[in-house]
Each structure stands twice: as C-alpha cells, then as structure tokens.
Amino acid sequence: MLGCERSTEADSGPKQGGGAEVKPAPKASKEPIRSLPQVDTSSLDDFSEAIWIDMVNELLSPCGEPVSVARCISEARACKKCVPAARYVARLVDEGYSRDEIRDVFRVRYGDDTKVTGITAGDSPLRGSPMAPVTLYEFSDFQCPHCKMAAPMLKKVVEESDGKVKLVFKQYPLPGHPRAREAAKATVAAQKQGKFWEMHDLLFENQDSLQTANFDDYAKKIGLDLKRFQADMASKETEKKIEADIAEGHKAGVDSTPSVYVNDRRFIFSPDQLAPYVREELDQ
Structure with a gap:
C-alpha cells in the first residue's frame, strides 16, 4: 500500500512480510486438479488459467494441513478458508500477479509466521x-x-x-x-x-x-x-x-x-x- x-529506521519495529517462503504441497502421484466448481475462473484466459491451476495445486491449505488448496477443496476438507483462498489466487492471477508475487502475498495472508499480534x-x-x-x-x-x-x-x-x-x-x-x-x-x-x-x-x-x-x-x-x-x-x-x-x-x-x-x-x-x-x- x-x-x-x-x-x-531505528524504531520502526519488526516488519511483516519477507523472510520465510511458502511451502509447496508435498509431491503426490495424483494428477493436478484442474477444475473447482466453487471457483469462477471464467475471466481467465488459457494462459492465466494454467497459472491458477499450478498455484492452487502448489500452495498449501491455509489451515495448516499438508495438502494443497485444490485438494483441500476437492476432498471437501473441513478447512473453510480453502475456497476463499482459491478465489483469492484466481483474482491475483487475473490482476496480473506473477507466480512469485502470488506466493509472497499468499504467505502474508495465510502464513503462520505473518500473523500480527x-x-x-x-x-x-x-x-x-x-x-x-x-x-x-x-x-x-x-x-x-x-x-x-x-x-x-x-x-x-x-x-x-x-x-x-x-x-x-x-x-x-x-x-x-x-x-x-x-x-x-x-x-x-x-x-x-x-x-x-x-x-x-x-x-x-x-x-x-x-x-x-x-x-x-x-x-x-x-x-x-x-x-x-x-x-x-x-x-x-x-x-x-x-x-x-x-x-x-x-x-x-x-x-x-x-x-x-x-x-x-x-x-x-x-x-x-x-x-x-x-x-x-x-x-x-
């Protein structure tokens, strides 16, 4: 912003953001999940949709489970943040954010180390x-x-x-x-x-x-x-x-x-x- x-700078306090990276979901033998009915991706062209598919299959569930956002949704896991998170990623892709930028802002919003107390x-x-x-x-x-x-x-x-x-x-x-x-x-x-x-x-x-x-x-x-x-x-x-x-x-x-x-x-x-x-x- x-x-x-x-x-x-001496008294600026700790900064939020930077530092640790978003951990990708563990590698799995299953094919990437390419469609989530709960998420509207109609505004994305083929190139952008491919980025969205990659990201929701890479980024971990915001609730800390060792599964991707996409698998969290497709398996109807209990985490209520997964659908909004997938929509968030779709919006970021639609607005032109790169993969690295999406990883960074996703961590600020959902990472354990970026909570503010x-x-x-x-x-x-x-x-x-x-x-x-x-x-x-x-x-x-x-x-x-x-x-x-x-x-x-x-x-x-x-x-x-x-x-x-x-x-x-x-x-x-x-x-x-x-x-x-x-x-x-x-x-x-x-x-x-x-x-x-x-x-x-x-x-x-x-x-x-x-x-x-x-x-x-x-x-x-x-x-x-x-x-x-x-x-x-x-x-x-x-x-x-x-x-x-x-x-x-x-x-x-x-x-x-x-x-x-x-x-x-x-x-x-x-x-x-x-x-x-x-x-x-x-x-x-």
Whole structure:
C-alpha cells in the first residue's frame, strides 16, 4: 500500500512480510486438479488459467494441513478458508500477479509466521458494528495525503458491509509531519465528547490548515464544549493514548501510513482493493 513513510529506521519495529517462503504441497502421484466448481475462473484466459491451476495445486491449505488448496477443496476438507483462498489466487492471477508475487502475498495472508499480534480495539474509535466478524485496524496520520485518500474508501467498505465489517482507528502521527501530533490530540479530545469521526472527517477535509490555532474553530463547528476540548487536548491522558497507539503500531511492524490490518493480517495492497479482499474474508 502506498503511504507516508517513517523518517527513521531505528524504531520502526519488526516488519511483516519477507523472510520465510511458502511451502509447496508435498509431491503426490495424483494428477493436478484442474477444475473447482466453487471457483469462477471464467475471466481467465488459457494462459492465466494454467497459472491458477499450478498455484492452487502448489500452495498449501491455509489451515495448516499438508495438502494443497485444490485438494483441500476437492476432498471437501473441513478447512473453510480453502475456497476463499482459491478465489483469492484466481483474482491475483487475473490482476496480473506473477507466480512469485502470488506466493509472497499468499504467505502474508495465510502464513503462520505473518500473523500480527498485539493490536486491540480497546477504547479506540470504532466505525461500524462492534459485533462485526471482520475488523479493520487503520494506523493513520492526519497530515499524510495517502491517509486522506484512504479514509473515504475505508468508510465505504464499512458502510456497504451490512454490519459485517468494523473499522478501528489508531493514531500514528509520523515524526516528519510536524502538525500531525496536535491533530491527533484534537481527535482524541473530540472523542471524549463523542465526536471523534466528525473531527476526523473535518481535519482531513482541511488537511492544509492543521495549524493549532484552527482547532478551536473546528471544535466549535462540530459543537464541542470548547473549554473541555482545550483541557483534553492538553492533558497527559491524551498524550498517553497516542503513545499507546504508536507502541501497538511498532509491535505490529507499522512503517508507513496508512497501515491497514484485516483481522490479524497486514493488508499490503492499495485501498481500492480492500473491498474484494474483505469479501473473501467474509466467505470463510
């Protein structure tokens, strides 16, 4: 995903991705499985379909069984992730990903070594139903132009999910953005009065005007108690909240904004690919 990068490397935390390779399914005497009725490959030409056949017969079941994705489906194994995984591979092939690229992104989504731990919803701002089965975690910076572009896409995915997707917002002001931390404080202060998303949207709409002097005007515009807003912006509790989010980001390997995680996996594509990715998650 394109984003605003951290300006330092010493504290960037562990990175997700890279390292171990996807293990292919064990060699078998059986012929490759060439058709899976549960997966629509009608958009693939003969060359692309051949790549898809190779990949679903090579890549292992996402549930850790020593069988290929294709055999997991054809033998009606218990793993509910195999059909969505095969559809995921078909989509990647259709979008022009190479075999090596497919192996890499498949591992990020399904590999045991790429699960992300330590991100919690806690008292972070939430958009959508708290009971939604799919959780999007977004680490964002209000001065980052890529975050501004991603915000409406994330909102749309939640709104069109019929209550099945929720978005949890995490503060991640980058050191190279001098106005980002004060903007983050303004949204934390607004959250204390139940107006986080209103301030969130207003700051992105006015991304070129994030001077501290403007925050009082924004607070008035969305109907906040100004004295309380000012006190909360200046409080140590607000600073601690931001630092706690940054610490979670470090642990998860955040190195740029926006960084989006879908459940326990890092989303490594552009925001416009989030909707089909989430649909695959909901198929499981």
